[in-house]
Amino acid sequence: MADTRNEPAELFDGTAPYYAAYRPGYDERMFTHVAERIGLDGTGCALDLGTGTGAVALPLACLVSSVIAVDPQPGMLAEARALAAAASVTNIEWRLGEAAQLASMDLPPLRLVTVGAAFHWMDRVAVARDLDALIDEGGAIVLASGGPRGDIAPQPWSEVIREVRVRYLGPERRAGRGTYAHPAGRHQDVLARSPFSRIETAHWDRTITRTADEVAGLQLSYSYSSPRQLGPDTKAFVNDVRDALLAFDPSGTFEQTIRTEAIIARRP
Numbered sequence: 001m002a003d004t005r006n007e008p009a010e011l012f013d014g015t016a017p018y019y020a021a022y023r024p025g026y027d028e029r030m031f032t033h034v035a036e037r038i039g040l041d042g043t044g045c046a047l048d049l050g051t052g053t054g055a056v057a058l059p060l061a062c063l064v065s066s067v068i069a070v071d072p073q074p075g076m077l078a079e080a081r082a083l084a085a086a087a088s089v090t091n092i093e094w095r096l097g098e099a100a101q102l103a104s105m106d107l108p109p110l111r112l113v114t115v116g117a118a119f120h121w122m123d124r125v126a127v128a129r130d131l132d133a134l135i136d137e138g139g140a141i142v143l144a145s146g147g148p149r150g151d152i153a154p155q156p157w158s159e160v161i162r163e164v165r166v167r168y169l170g171p172e173r174r175a176g177r178g179t180y181a182h183p184a185g186r187h188q189d190v191l192a193r194s195p196f197s198r199i200e201t202a203h204w205d206r207t208i209t210r211t212a213d214e215v216a217g218l219q220l221s222y223s224y225s226s227p228r229q230l231g232p233d234t235k236a237f238v239n240d241v242r243d244a245l246l247a248f249d250p251s252g253t254f255e256q257t258i259r260t261e262a263i264i265a266r267r268p
Contacts, residue, residue: 008098008121009073009074011073011121011175011223012073012226013073013228014075014220014226014227014228015075015222015223015226015227015228016052016075016076016078017075018217018218018221019052019053019079020053022217022221023053023055023218023221024208024258025055026055026056026059026116026260027206027258027260028059029204030202030260031059031060031063033262034112034262035063037200037264038112038140038264038266040064040111040112042062042063042065043064043065044111044112044136045064045065045066045067045109046066046110046113047067047068047069047070047107047110047112047134048060048067048069048113048114048115048116049099049113049114049118049122050070050071050072050098050116050117050121050122051069051070051071051076051080051116052071052073052080052118053076053080054069054079054083054084054092056116056144057069057092058083058087058089058092060112060114061089061092062089064091064111064112065091066091066092066093068095068105068107069092069095070095070096070097070098070099071094071095071096071097072097074096080092080094081094099122099123099127100122100123100126102127102130102131103130107134109134110131110136111135111136111139112135112139112141112142113134113135113140113141114141114142114143114144115141115143115144116144116145117144117146119145120183124187125190125193125194128141128190128191128194128195128196128265129194129195132194132195132196137267138266140264140265140266141191141264141265142262142263142265143187143261143262143263145260145263146258146260146261147203147259151261152205152257152258155255155256155257157215157245157248157249160245160247160248161215161219161241161244164237165237165241167240168225168230168233168237168240169225169229169230174224174225174229187263188201191263196265196267197265198265198266198268199263199264199266200264201261201262201263201264202264203259203261203262204260205258205259205260206257206258207256207257207258209254209255209256210253210254210256211252211254212242212245215241215242216238216242216245219237219238219241220234225237
């Protein structure tokens with residue numbers, strides 16, 4: 001599990017502009033699938049935990065009457081508010097907070113709770129337990145992510161990025177002030193032991209193409225190679241990643257298969 005010395009707000013400190021600019025977001029087919037499976041009809045309230053820059057909250061907003069989007073990082077919420085304003089999305093309430101505070105958030109009854117690629121940072125058992133008191137009968141938890149590690153073969157140029165990262169930050173995966181190890185047990189297995197034990201999983205793949213500059217900028221959106229981790233070496237790191245990529249492939253274009261996975265968990 002994540003190192004206990006880390007405060008949630010620290011994990012992605014400084015990453016928000018790069019997160020908004022370079023993360024690919026989730027496949028639009030996921031939102032259609034979730035709406036059909038849960039029966040979303042433009043009514044009800046949804047909660048998006050660990051909203052980041054709103055990658056789930058913004059597309060979700062047109063499927064429910066309102067969204068409460070929560071994140072512990074002020075920079076993430078600032079980027080999310082700006083994106084919402086640019087898209088004229090007005091039915092999202094952006095809140096500073098974290099999953100451990102669910103019981104004290106004074107939330108309305110919820111039709112849906114979404115978590116986008118953040119469940120692994122949370123106390124998964126406690127979150128599922130707390131949500132049982134908040135989600136309406138017939139409601140659901142939806143976990144959106146890129147799927148388990150290893151499901152998609154790594155792109156051939158990813159090793160040159162890893163080599164640069166290790167040169168700057170060492171071989172251990174950093175997170176906040178400590179290091180990170182992925183929690184034991186699949187999300188589905190944790191949820192199967194929760195009140196939301198009726199589970200279905202679906203995924204969608206697409207291919208995107210980035211420039212070397214975009215791939216280099218993307219690295220600053222990760223907790224393990226964030227501007228907080230790199231400090232004064234941030235600019236040099238980005239330059240070295242770009243140069244390593246161009247040495248690997250002078251065409252300057254880099255394709256990647258992106259997976260969107262949705263785990264829908266409901267009560268039996």
